[in-house]
Amino acid sequence: MVSAGALEQFYALFEAWGIPWIVPRLAIMLGVVSIIIGFISVSAMFLIWWERKISAHIQARFGPMRVGGWHGWAQSIADGLKLLLKEDIIPTRADRPVFILAPIVVFAASLATYVVIPFGPGLIVQDLNIGILYIIAISSLTVVGIIMAGWGSNNKYAALGALRSAAQAVSYEVPLVISLLGPLLLVGSLRMTDIVEYQGGTWLGILPGWLIVVQPLAFLIYFTCAVAETNRLPFDIPEAESELVSGFHVEYSGMRFAIFFLAEYANMFVVCAIATTVFLGGWQGPLLAPWVWFLLKTYFLLFVMIWLRWTLARVRVDQLMHVAWKVLLPLAFVNLGITGLLVLVLSPMG
Amino acid sequence: MWRYLREIWRGFWSILLSMQITLRYLFTRAVTVQYPEEKRQLPTRALTQHVLTIDLESQELKCTACDMCARICPANCIHLAGEGKGKARRPKWFVIDHNLCMYCNLCVEVCPFDAISMWTGKYELGGFSRTNLVYDMETMHADGFYPTIMTPRSPPGAAAKAPAAPGGGKGGGKG
Numbered sequence: 001m002v003s004a005g006a007l008e009q010f011y012a013l014f015e016a017w018g019i020p021w022i023v024p025r026l027a028i029m030l031g032v033v034s035i036i037i038g039f040i041s042v043s044a045m046f047l048i049w050w051e052r053k054i055s056a057h058i059q060a061r062f063g064p065m066r067v068g069g070w071h072g073w074a075q076s077i078a079d080g081l082k083l084l085l086k087e088d089i090i091p092t093r094a095d096r097p098v099f100i101l102a103p104i105v106v107f108a109a110s111l112a113t114y115v116v117i118p119f120g121p122g123l124i125v126q127d128l129n130i131g132i133l134y135i136i137a138i139s140s141l142t143v144v145g146i147i148m149a150g151w152g153s154n155n156k157y158a159a160l161g162a163l164r165s166a167a168q169a170v171s172y173e174v175p176l177v178i179s180l181l182g183p184l185l186l187v188g189s190l191r192m193t194d195i196v197e198y199q200g201g202t203w204l205g206i207l208p209g210w211l212i213v214v215q216p217l218a219f220l221i222y223f224t225c226a227v228a229e230t231n232r233l234p235f236d237i238p239e240a241e242s243e244l245v246s247g248f249h250v251e252y253s254g255m256r257f258a259i260f261f262l263a264e265y266a267n268m269f270v271v272c273a274i275a276t277t278v279f280l281g282g283w284q285g286p287l288l289a290p291w292v293w294f295l296l297k298t299y300f301l302l303f304v305m306i307w308l309r310w311t312l313a314r315v316r317v318d319q320l321m322h323v324a325w326k327v328l329l330p331l332a333f334v335n336l337g338i339t340g341l342l343v344l345v346l347s348p349m350g
Numbered sequence: 351m352w353r354y355l356r357e358i359w360r361g362f363w364s365i366l367l368s369m370q371i372t373l374r375y376l377f378t379r380a381v382t383v384q385y386p387e388e389k390r391q392l393p394t395r396a397l398t399q400h401v402l403t404i405d406l407e408s409q410e411l412k413c414t415a416c417d418m419c420a421r422i423c424p425a426n427c428i429h430l431a432g433e434g435k436g437k438a439r440r441p442k443w444f445v446i447d448h449n450l451c452m453y454c455n456l457c458v459e460v461c462p463f464d465a466i467s468m469w470t471g472k473y474e475l476g477g478f479s480r481t482n483l484v485y486d487m488e489t490m491h492a493d494g495f496y497p498t499i500m501t502p503r504s505p506p507g508a509a510a511k512a513p514a515a516p517g518g519g520k521g522g523g524k525g
Contacts, residue, residue, distance in 0.1 A: 056380070057376050057377075058375050058376050059375070060375060060378055060380050060381045060382075061381075062380045062382045065384065307373065307376075308365075311365070311369050311372040312365065
């Protein structure tokens with residue numbers, strides 16, 4: 001990324017030419033947004049192909065093998081092109097503006113969270129001092145988009161899926177936030193780069209300085225909630241194919257459906273990127289470049305998510321609520337309490 | 351309280367165990383056969399397209415146009431006519447309509463001369479029109495050795511070279 005000094009020079013150049021100050025800033029913003037959208041699309045297409053491959057091999061199949069030659073690597077590109085060319089259907093009885101706006105809201109919410117993901121030292125769009133808080137706040141906007149989609153479709157399955165999604169997201173956000181508080185107590189900052197830099201050293205000289213070493217319970221709680229937040233198996237009751245057809249996006253087709261799909265995989269990347277930043281030491285690692293380490297750790301977590309999906313069956317609604325309120329929330333509070341106590345007792349020494 | 355924690359632990363442990371199983375399957379070989387590129391080895395006695403077997407020495411059809419197969423066929427898909435008298439009798443034309451054939455193997459079982467076989471392994475019988483699936487005598491004329499119920503599985507010459515696997519032939523002796 002360019003340093004602040006270079007940016008100032010870039011702005012000064014335009015000012016010298018007499019062009020209003022908003023033009024270079026807009027240009028920079030557009031550039032950054034296009035880079036992020038490009039990254040999201042490529043990473044989502046790779047993830048879709050990867051998920052199909054992993055699921056196939058877990059079931060002793062091959063998965064996509066035809067398109068593009070080597071193990072069907074171009075399958076997602078072909079699917080994306082197909083979705084672009086398909087007819088855009090809006091049901092007659094649907095709430096048109098809400099129906100059209102819903103995929104945009106869902107995608108914008110997941111796009112906005114990429115602003116504070118630290119891919120490497122300096123490789124962060126805006127290092128907000130409330131980074132984690134910002135991500136938690138913005139990512140809950142996804143639910144609004146899902147409810148809009150469910151309501152706007154004017155379809156009972158879509159509405160049911162959206163309601164389930166809202167119930168699930170509201171329940172799982174509570175343990176998610178509380179599990180993140182433990183590591184944040186240790187770091188003492190919400191800034192993403194501060195969190196990563198805190199994990200630079202080692203614990204007791206042997207273990208890496210990652211927060212997962214001292215906060216394993218928080219990591220497990222966070223990861224479970226992250227899977228639930230992204231509506232993936234075993235917590236995919238909002239889309240449950242067998243009972244709700246496919247939940248809130250039943251009525252969507254063509255590119256609008258593709259945007260929902262893209263947002264889902266973008267969200268998966270975001271939750272895994274946060275887990276990497278907070279628990280797995282972010283870009284810290286020997287030999288390889290920082291951004292390689294970051295992507296390696298994130299894609300490993302994504303692999304675990306895919307692996308989990310093809311291992312477990314869907315839970316019932318009551319089981320879902322049971323896990324959130326009776327298991328994850330008490331454990332998260334216990335973890336937070338113990339961490340707080342230890343930080344209080346040990347702080348004069350450190 | 352104790353029971354609560356134990357159940358959480360057991361749930362967590364069972365997830366880990368099932369993930370271990372799926373990980374093991376992730377690295378096993380896929381059972382899929384990529385059909386046009388690779389083909390499955392059919393069992394010897396798989397019932398596929400008909401062939402009119404030949405006498406390997408004289409290269410002539412064994413069929414004597416006795417009409418037994420046409421008469422036993424439940425689908426009525428075999429039609430033939432013969433010419434010549436006595437031992438010289440041979441089919442003039444011989445047609446099997448594979449649109450109708452139900453692969454029951456009765457024509458093979460009833461044939462007194464082992465002149466027809468369905469153990470050919472030719473199963474790709476697609477056609478662009480129905481007449482593509484009506485096979486005449488030239489199409490079904492055998493190009494080599496094909497096993498039938500009464501003959502050995504491989505040509506008589508090859509059987510002598512490759513001895514049968516131990517315990518394979520119950521009848522014993524030389525085949």
